[in-house]
Amino acid sequence: MTAAGTVQVEPTEGAGAAGAAAAPAYDRADWASAFRNVGVELEGVVVTAARGEIPADLEGTLYRNGPGRLERGGLWVHHPFDGDGMITSLRFEGGQAQLRNRFIRTEGWQAEEQAGKVLYRGVFGSQKPGGPLANAFDLRLKNIANTHVVRLGDQLLALWEAAEPHSLDPDTLETRGLSRLDGVLQPGEAFSAHPRFDPGHHGAPRMVTFGVKTGPRSTIRLMEFAVVDDPATGVKAGQLLSDRRDSFGGFAFLHDFAITPNWAVFLQNAIAFNPLPYLLGRKGAAQCLQSQPGGQAKFWLIPRDSGAFAGQAPRIIDAPDGFVFHHLNAWEESETVVVESIYYSDFPSIGPDEDFRSIDFDLLPEGLLEQCRINLSDGSVSTTRLSERCCEFAMVNPEREGLPCRYAWMAVAERETGNDPLQAIKKLDLLSGERRLWSASPRGFVSEPVMVPRPGSAQEDDGWLLCVVWNGARCASDLVILDSATMEEVAVLELPLAIPHGLHGSWAQA
Numbered sequence: 001m002t003a004a005g006t007v008q009v010e011p012t013e014g015a016g017a018a019g020a021a022a023a024p025a026y027d028r029a030d031w032a033s034a035f036r037n038v039g040v041e042l043e044g045v046v047v048t049a050a051r052g053e054i055p056a057d058l059e060g061t062l063y064r065n066g067p068g069r070l071e072r073g074g075l076w077v078h079h080p081f082d083g084d085g086m087i088t089s090l091r092f093e094g095g096q097a098q099l100r101n102r103f104i105r106t107e108g109w110q111a112e113e114q115a116g117k118v119l120y121r122g123v124f125g126s127q128k129p130g131g132p133l134a135n136a137f138d139l140r141l142k143n144i145a146n147t148h149v150v151r152l153g154d155q156l157l158a159l160w161e162a163a164e165p166h167s168l169d170p171d172t173l174e175t176r177g178l179s180r181l182d183g184v185l186q187p188g189e190a191f192s193a194h195p196r197f198d199p200g201h202h203g204a205p206r207m208v209t210f211g212v213k214t215g216p217r218s219t220i221r222l223m224e225f226a227v228v229d230d231p232a233t234g235v236k237a238g239q240l241l242s243d244r245r246d247s248f249g250g251f252a253f254l255h256d257f258a259i260t261p262n263w264a265v266f267l268q269n270a271i272a273f274n275p276l277p278y279l280l281g282r283k284g285a286a287q288c289l290q291s292q293p294g295g296q297a298k299f300w301l302i303p304r305d306s307g308a309f310a311g312q313a314p315r316i317i318d319a320p321d322g323f324v325f326h327h328l329n330a331w332e333e334s335e336t337v338v339v340e341s342i343y344y345s346d347f348p349s350i351g352p353d354e355d356f357r358s359i360d361f362d363l364l365p366e367g368l369l370e371q372c373r374i375n376l377s378d379g380s381v382s383t384t385r386l387s388e389r390c391c392e393f394a395m396v397n398p399e400r401e402g403l404p405c406r407y408a409w410m411a412v413a414e415r416e417t418g419n420d421p422l423q424a425i426k427k428l429d430l431l432s433g434e435r436r437l438w439s440a441s442p443r444g445f446v447s448e449p450v451m452v453p454r455p456g457s458a459q460e461d462d463g464w465l466l467c468v469v470w471n472g473a474r475c476a477s478d479l480v481i482l483d484s485a486t487m488e489e490v491a492v493l494e495l496p497l498a499i500p501h502g503l504h505g506s507w508a509q510a
């Protein structure tokens with residue numbers, strides 16, 4: 001076991017002493033204590049470092065999204081992913097930090113606040129009171145805006161993949177309302193919670209994202225938006241630059257994708273959707289997803305309109321077995337597209353009779369980082385496992401998105417093998433195999449680390465990692481700043497806020 005806050009270096013996988021084959025060292029009550037309602041909205045509270053110092057050259061805002069409300073009128077959500085979205089922001093300036101948090105005023109949140117009870121079903125199995133009869137054939141979607149948050153032009157977008165984003169004020173976090181992005185989206189149109197930011201492979205940086213309309217055939221709408229104003233062309237940040245639609249056979253469940261300079265890479269998992277239990281009020285829509293025995297996963301490679309293969313048809317290639325929510329990165333090597341993803345052996349789900357706070361981690365498949373090399377000339381795919389340690393929420397230096405990268409950072413379990421809650425942050429050297437771990441164990445639980453490159457630095461791993469950590473001892477959240485090269489602790493901010501285990505976030509440079 002690693003003591004909280006220390007760094008451990010492993011030359012290669014399996015060479016470290018960190019908890020190999022040891023029993024899990026965490027207390028489930030510490031992990032579960034993060035599942036709670038947030039009862040305050042802070043407006044720019046100054047937070048100082050409890051340990052270390054906030055770097056003076058760290059200037060910008062960290063935005064985090066995640067469920068902030070998990071219970072109403074005594075009724076708990078069935079799955080935390082059904083909780084109402086709450087944004088936390090930490091603005092860094094001159095070695096100081098300011099903390100703010102605010103619920104997104106979605107239509108559903110406002111209606112339920114007023115009623116003081118649950119009025120909507122959730123996608124992950126949360127039901128209205130009254131059993132199946134009260135839930136059957138209520139197919140309204142509650143856009144809970146809880147999955148990701150990104151800056152686009154003068155707005156902050158709170159994302160939830162099944163419908164359009166909510167637009168927020170980037171400073172005050174006030175909800176402006178649903179955004180159709182200047183008429184780009186139709187009312188209620190799906191808009192992914194996983195945009196990818198092209199750092200400028202074809203000139204100016206872009207936000208590349210998609211929406212899926214699914215059914216017996218599925219259509220992917222691939223969109224690219226400007227992220228900076230260009231006075232030379234008159235293009236404004238937030239403006240749609242390209243837009244294409246491609247249809248594919250079969251039901252599609254696409255949570256994330258990856259980009260290279262020329263391709264948008266999708267992995268269609270071999271899963272089926274049987275909507276009957278959802279229609280009958282017995283399950284949430286996501287609980288009706290199931291691995292398709294004997295099914296064939298597919299890579300769908302869509303040429304980007306900004307790239308060398310613009311206008312060409314997509315490439316469809318058989319993909320290995322397994323289930324993927326998140327990708328790390330993708331890049332091109334002549335005729336090969338390489339994509340790195342976190343694979344599960346099966347679709348992890350919480351059944352209708354299970355309580356998410358008492359799930360048995362040993363019974364759920366763990367996420368493992370794998371690399372697939374897709375040969376575009378002969379359609380062959382080879383797969384290599386990059387790590388045996390359970391991981392999620394992986395990223396590369398955002399300035400190298402879509403290019404070969406030497407370093408990746410991710411949230412991992414404390415034990416070297418097996419499925420456990422995420423308690424450590426790992427830096428993986430993809431070239432040498434060296435691993436560096438910062439651990440919050442035994443009482444800390446990490447969320448997605450956000451890598452912030454040091455401004456002006458050309459060194460790939462130079463910068464910081466920002467991570468919200470649930471501190472089980474304090475029953476509140478800490479913001480931990482690590483040196484992204486050494487993984488040494490730079491500062492720990494003990495936030496006057498208890499943020500439930502969250503989803504995704506991003507950094508907006510000042």
Ligand SMILES: [Fe+2]
Nearest residue numbers: 194255326504
């Ligand atoms: Fe995600």
